[in-house]
Each structure stands twice: as C-alpha cells, then as structure tokens.
Amino acid sequence: MTTTQSSIDTIYGPDAEPNYLNAERGLWSWLTTLDHKRIGIMYLMGILGSFALGGFAAIMVRTEHLSSAATAAADQGTIMTPDTYNSMFTLHGAAMVFLFIIPGIPAALGNFILPVLLGAKDVAFPRLNLMSFYLWMGGAIFFVMALLMGGLDTGWTFYTPYSSGHSPFGGVVPAVFGAFVLGFSSILTAVNFLATMHTLRAPGMGWFEMPLFCWSLYATAVIQILATPVLAITLLLLIAERVLHVGIFDPALGGDPVLFQHFFWFYSHPAVYIMILPAMGVVSELIATYSHKEIFGYKFIAFSSLAIALLGFLVWGHHMFVSGQSALAGTIFSLITFTIAIPSAVKVFNWLATMYKGSIELTNGMLYGLSFIWVFSLGGLTGLPLATMVTDVHLHDTYFVVAHFHYVMVGGTVFAFLGGLHHWWPKMFGKMASRLGGFIAWVLIFGGFNLTFFPQFLMGSQGMPRRYWHYQPEFHVYHLISSIGAYIQLAGFITLAVVLLQSLIKGRKAAANPWGGTTLEWQTTSPPPHLNFDEANMPVAGNPYDYENIEHNADDDEYVRTRPQSTARSH
Amino acid sequence: MSQVELSPAQAHDAENAHHDHPEWLAHHFDTPDQQNTSAKMGMWAFLGTEILMFGGLFCAYAIWRANHYDAFWIGHVYLSTAWGAINTVVLLISSFTMAWAVRAAQLNQRSLCVGLLALTFLGGCGFMVIKTIEYTGKFEHGLGPGIWYTAPAISKQLDAMAETAGTASHADAEAAPATEASGPAAAESANPVPGTSLPSSAAAPMGMVAPAPVAPVGHDMAAHSAHGHGEGHNYYAAHGHTTEDLVTARTFFSIYFGMTALHGLHVLVGMALILWVLLRARRGEFSAEFNTPVDLVGLYWHLVDLIWIFLFPLLYLI
Amino acid sequence: MSHSNEHAEHAAGHDHGEAHQHVVPLSLLSGILVLLLILTGLTVFTARELHFGEWNLVIAMIIACAKGTLVVLYFMHMRWEKMFNAIALITALIFVTLFISVSALDSFQYEDNINNYRAANPTRVPQAIISDAEVRAPELAAETGADHEAAPSTPAAPAKESHESGDGAAAPHAG
Incomplete structure (x- = not known):
C-alpha cells in the first residue's frame, strides 16, 4: 500500500513542491482518483503491460519461424505445435489491437x-x-481469462463461421466479451x-x-x-x-x-483511424516543437483529421x-x-513544410517523429496496391498485408506513442530521461523494425501466406532476417524501459518547459499540480504555435517566454 | 480578442473558485450552465452510440427480412399484437410521466417529481411483466431463439402422436394434404388465421399465458386444439403452419429475441437509473438550479421508448 | 477574434443560479402524449385492416418516424437544445442508414445464384435446423412427460416446388 507513495517520496523528496503525484497518499488514493493525470498514468501502466504481453506473443511467433517446419517432424515445429502457433498469433493481434493500440495514445497520453x-x-x-479505466481493466481481465480457458485461435478478427462454431478453443467467448467491454x-x-x-x-x-x-483526438x-x-x-x-446458434452468420441456418x-x-x-489519428496529432506537436517553428497549414492539418475520420467510414469493404x-x-x-491518401498526404506535406527552414533539434522525441513520417509514408504507399482490387487478389492474406499494417501501426502509432512518451515524460514525472540511452533505444527499435518488416513485403509479394505455421523452404531467408529484426526490437524496447525507469530515480529534474514548447502544458510546473495550473494564475490561450518570443536559457536548460503569446497566426 | 479583454473574466474565474461554488457544481466547472451543457452534450453523444448499437440489429433485421420474408410472415403470427400495443401504450405513458417529472424538477415541485418518477418506474415494471408473459409463452411452445427453437420437432411429434392414436378426424385428413399441396396460400384458405384477422392471432398468445408448462405435450395439444377453432391438429397447425413452415420461421424468433432482449436490458437499466434519481429527489437534492441527473435519466428513458416505437411495428405488425 | 469562446462567455454571462433550461408546458406534453397514442392506434389499424403489400411497411415506418420525431422534439427537449446535440443525433442516424444500406446493397448480390441453386436442389429445409431442433425436442418432450417413443425420426419433410421464397413472400399478401 505505502510502497507506491514511499517510492514517490524517494523520487521527489518528502518536501517537494506539491504536485499531482504527491497530492494524496497511498495506493487507495490512486485506485479511487478522479484526477485525469493519475488515471492517465494508470492507463499507461496497463497499456505497457499489454504491450509486453502482445510483444511476448510476437517474439514466440517469430521464434517459431526461425526454421521452416517442413523439415521437422509432423506437428513438431521449431518450438511449438500448430495449435499453439495459432493461439499465439491470435493473442498477439488481439492484445495489441484491443488492449494496446486503440486505447494507447488517446487513453494514456x-x-x-x-x-x-x-x-x-x-x-x-x-x-x-x-x-472507463476500470472497464478497460475488466476487458483486460476477460482476455486473461480467455488465455486461462484454453486460449483462442480465430485471429483477432474473429471471422465467422470459424469463431461462431468450429473453433474448438474455449477462450473464444471470454475474449469476444472482453473486446465488447473494452469497446465500452x-x-x-x-x-x-x-x-x-x-x-x-x-x-x-x-x-x-x-x-x-x-x-486529432476530436476526430478520434x-x-x-x-x-x-x-x-x-x-x-x-x-x-x-x-x-x-441463432443463425445470423451461419449459412446452414x-x-x-x-x-x-x-x-x-x-x-x-x-478503428485503424482510431489508432493512427491520435498518432498524427502527436507527430504534429513533435514536428512543430522540435523545429521551433510555427506549424505550417494549421487548418489543413486540423480538417484533414476530420476528413480522414469521415472517409474512414466509407472504405470498410476493402x-x-x-x-x-x-x-x-x-x-x-x-x-x-x-481518396484517403489525399488527407494523409496533406498532413505529411505540411509536416515537411513545417520543418523547412526550421531550427530542427534531433531530440529523441523528434527522432520518433521523423521515423513516423518515413515509415508511415512507406506503409501508406504500400496500401495502394492493396486498395486496387486486381492486385489485392494476389496480395490478400499474404505477408505483404502483414508488413503493410505493421508499417502503419507499429511504424506509425507505436513510434508516435514513443515520441509522445519522450515528449511528455518530463511533464508526467518531472524528470529528464537520458538522451544517450534513449538514442540507443531508438536506433535498435527503428533498425530492428525495418529489418523485421521489410523482408515481409518481399516474401508476401512472392506468395507467403500470413498466419501459416508451416512454410516453404524458399522463404526461409526472409523469415530468418525478420526474426533477427524482432530480437533487435526486443532489445530496443528493453533498453527503452531501463532508460525511462532509471530516469525516475536518477534523472535530472525537469524544468517547466524543457523542449521550447508553446502549448499550455509547458506553462505549468513539471509535474503539474493537482488542478493542473496555479489557481491564481490560470492560463490564457493564444496562438498555440507562437515560437517568436520563446528564448532558451542555457543556465537552467529551460525555455522562457519573453513576451506574451500573440493571438494572431501568420498563416 | 485581446489580452486585456480576457483578464477580467479570468480574474472572475479565479475568484469564483474560492467562494460561491455550490456543492453540486464540480470543481472543474465555472458555472452551472457550463456543467449542464457538458452533461447534456455527453448524454446526447452517448445516445448516439446507443442508436448505432441498435442500428446493428436493425441492419440484421433488414437483411434477414429481405432474405427470408416468409420466415417473418410465419413467425409474427405467433406474436400478440394486443400485448405489443399495450406495451407501446405503457411505455408512451411512462415517457410522458418522465417528461413531466423533469418539468416538476425544474419547477422545484419536489413531491410531484417523486410521484411522477415512481409512476415512470411502475410503467417500466409493467412493460417488463408483459414482456415476461410473452417470453414465457414463446419458450413453452419451443419458439425461443437459436437452440431453444424446438417448434418444428415438437410439431412433428404432435403429428405423429395424433396419427398413432388414430384420432385424426376427417377434417384433419382433408386439411393436411391440402396444406402439403400448395403451401401457405392454401393453408390460409383452409384456415383464415394468419395475420389478416386481429382477434385470433391476438387471442392465441393470450392463451399461451395459461400455465401449462408441466402438462404433457398430448394435453397441451388438446388444449390448443380447443382454441384453435378445432381445425388444426396441433398448436402450430392451428395457426395454419406445417412443420416445414416452422423450420423456416426460426430466423424470425432469433431476431425477435435479439432485439427485444437488448431493448429489455435497456428498460432494466433505465428502471435502475429512475430508482436512483427517485431516491435522490426524495432527499431533496434537486432544485430549479440543479436537476441535471433527472434530465439525463429522462433522456435515456425516452430513448428506450423511441426504440420501442420502431420495434413494435417491425416485429408485431409485419 | 471571431471564434466562439464558450469558456469566456460562461464566465461573462455568469450569474449564479439556474442553468438555462426550457420548461415545457404541461399542456404541450399532454398534447404530445395524446398524439402519440392516436398514432399508435393508427399504426395498428393500418397494419391490420389495410392491405397495401410492401407499402404497409412504408406506412408503418412513416408513422414510427413521426412518433419518434415528436418524442425527440418535445419529450427530449430537442426543440430547445443546443445545435451540437441535434447534430449528434442526426449524425448517428445518418451512419445507421449508411451502414444498413451498404450492407444491404451487398447482400442481394447473389440472389440470382441462390434462386438458381434452389431451383436445381429443391430441398428448401436446411438440414441443420431440423436436426438441431430434434436434438433438443426429445428432452423437452421428456420434461413434459410425452411418450417420445411415438416420435418417428424421419428426416425433414420433402420440399415443394411452389414454395420458392418469391412465392412464399407474395402469397400472404394475396390473402
């Protein structure tokens, strides 16, 4: 009970200035808190836990593919049977989609x-x-129950008639119910x-x-x-x-x-736009802040989010x-x-125009932001052959699709999530994370990611079907590279976890505005007080991206505003 | 809008935070109006999600009805239009008392508000009681959803028993081949029940209310023959349906139970919410200044009513 | 700056006390109830006594929409609500329509194939249904004390040519 609080006391000192972390004490104060910041932190912990669960399944899947099962005895793969393999990729998909990516950026950050x-x-x-946090927990518990009740092997999409009748696994109903609760x-x-x-x-x-x-959160x-x-x-x-057996999805009935x-x-x-739109919002913040330049085409970026939200409803049949x-x-x-490519490209071009002649600072947050633009563009462009009916017939359900959505979801959402985490980490915990450590983690994650998924485009286009336990020997080299990439990513994520946890203990104290941001969160202390701002001095908003009068104070490594924010925008 | 113009408002906010902040006004809102607007906005957005959730069932209904019109035609005969209409009236009246309760809360009429909420709650109870009666009747005749839909098999057994007992009357012997020969059209001419005449289709499910769950099927059959105008040789035949028709109608009962069960669940939730605001109203927590909870629960209850307004004609009046 | 600023407006127009609410007159509420009850009667009457085939559904839906509109406008106070709430409701309805219409657009694509298949394979009764029901029926009969020895386990009754779905749909209307 008291361990949480005592560790908070060790981190901030018993007589630190009041903030949301030390405003109330004890585990109970966390479990019953109504403070959105504490709820966000609890979500963050839960979501990272789910990410670890999904990541574990991914590593298992990649390990299984280290060798072609064709050479092994029947039903005896590299490390698991076909049934275990099926439940592993299902667990990976379901945990990552329902427990991690969908709530990831909106609910935690x-x-x-x-x-x-x-x-x-x-x-x-x-x-x-x-x-809604407890509903998320409830949904997560149902997922765990599904695992304990025998797992499931339907894939995260729960396609009928397999899920509705034939799947012999006992975890289907609890997992489906868990997804229902998570929806709420x-x-x-x-x-x-x-x-x-x-x-x-x-x-x-x-x-x-x-x-x-x-x-972007509004559109989401x-x-x-x-x-x-x-x-x-x-x-x-x-x-x-x-x-x-009501018969709604069963042709026999x-x-x-x-x-x-x-x-x-x-x-x-x-839902894939629920996953990617908040990521795009984070990237807009990262690019503007670390280019120290007003965002280019504010209204275009804002409305392109709404356009993506609307168009996203009209394309499910692809x-x-x-x-x-x-x-x-x-x-x-x-x-x-x-047509979805249009608003997506509008965003990318606006980010590029924002960086043009900006004073770009390659912080770890910015590295993830830049990685997002590169990887997301690749993921987006490989979506076009999938959107074309004739080519899709060839590429459907191959590793090409797998690589495409991992480029968008991992390279897009996860990278933006990590960028946002680096960006707001000082605001969340009042500590600066090690820049070198974070950089090493980024190199491993970014490199490992491309090594994992780029070969999947190649083998997919050559016909390697997804969700197969068993594969032809000619795909072995691609699978091998892909699995090695997965291990490198794993090393990267572990490094990142160590760096972030270490910053809590040994990190330098964060200034109110360590990055030179102009939005309101940088006008309050790090971490913010219980009510976010000093009540006697509630913020007044102006142009959210007014970088004109922000100056760097080298002594404290802090940015300070020299004149009040302007209310007019230059474009 | 410049800095100077905003400062007074801002100062006012800060000042306001320390005093004159009523107990029912949450700390992060500045004014009651702001709180009320937020709450209503959130509620309407939530009601939008409810409409979309039922939209899924309406979609399933539309596609099934288009694909299996005969199933819907056969199945709806077993629903009682009278009960459905009575339930519609009950819900409409309870919706009216709810709207009145909101008005009473706005006008500070505390005891009137409590009384009206109690009436609304009773309306919900009435609806659920009638629904239970209808459900019980369906299950008794094997007209449940999915695996509980056993009507065709029961009907076949009844036919077989009637034959082996050698009780098939001359009328039956004539009616059965006619039905076999030319489907529902003939069945309808032989037996004027399905759909077109309100009294018989309304009367039959009322008959279901009769507690016959423990009676042997044979007795059941006899009972149903009695009010089935003596023409059919079992309950289903009394409605002019063959075993084969019953096989077809399975689809209808699945969607009927799906839609009404989800709606019934909403009625139950609505009743719990009404009870909650009723207790709060009795404690005098609401006033002309603060009555948002009554208002929001009212919105929810009206939505439940709204959905039933569509379910009634779609399920009972095909 | 011309953008709306609700926060500032609230603070400026702030005078402790009641939120801006519209109190609906009791006479209006009662009038709406009477109208709703009349419409309910009308919908039962048209469905039971008038026979316009497929148009019966259209009439029933028009009446239901009229009832729904009354409930939303008066019982739910939409007439006096903020624009956002109306937008939320209308958007939800638009998306329901979109969902149903696009799914339906697709569902009838293979109607011809199905009909051809039915014509070639005149077994209208899906075996799954009858066998599914038979699994449960003996239990039910046993519960109710019936002599289920008498029940023959013959397969589904033979189908009839005249009972294609098109005919089946049309027949009741003729009656």
Missing part, C-alpha cells in the same frame, strides 16, 4: 495531456473517466473528451487555438462514438451465434457469413475484396480508399 493542453482543471466527467471503455473516453473539448477550453481558446493533438472521438457501438452489437451477435465481415469492418476499419462481396461494392470501396 490523451488522458494525461488533453485537459492540460486545453487549460482545463480536469476532463468534463472525471467519474466517467475512472469508470473506448466509447466512454470518447464521450468524455468530446464534451471536454466543447466546454472546457481556456479563455482565449477558440476552436482554431486548440493544439493539433486536440483536433467522433470515430469511437460512431463506430464502436457497431462492434459491440457485432460481438454480442457473435456470442449469441456461438452459444445459441439461413445466415450470411459475409454479413459478419460487414459488421466487423464497419467498426474495425474506422477488407472484403476476396470475401464474396459484390463487384459493385468492391469498386466503390476501392475508389473511396484511394
């Missing part, structure tokens, strides 16, 4: 930083916020953020004075509200189908298995080109899918 960015004291509904958590967070952004902006903050991370919240309920009903119908895919992807395609979807629907979906 967003919860911590959104109200501070807005100059508010808390989110609109603090109790609801805590409830996601919905409640979205409702909360939406209301917060509407009603709790600081004086002087109109819609176009919001930092771009807020815009819209998707979560409109798409997640459909997932909820889909999963309930799936449970009803599996337990009661008059149902339609393709209908499940419509239901599932009506949520899950927009997952179903070979599922027996009608040719007409396929053509429409293919066409709209191409």
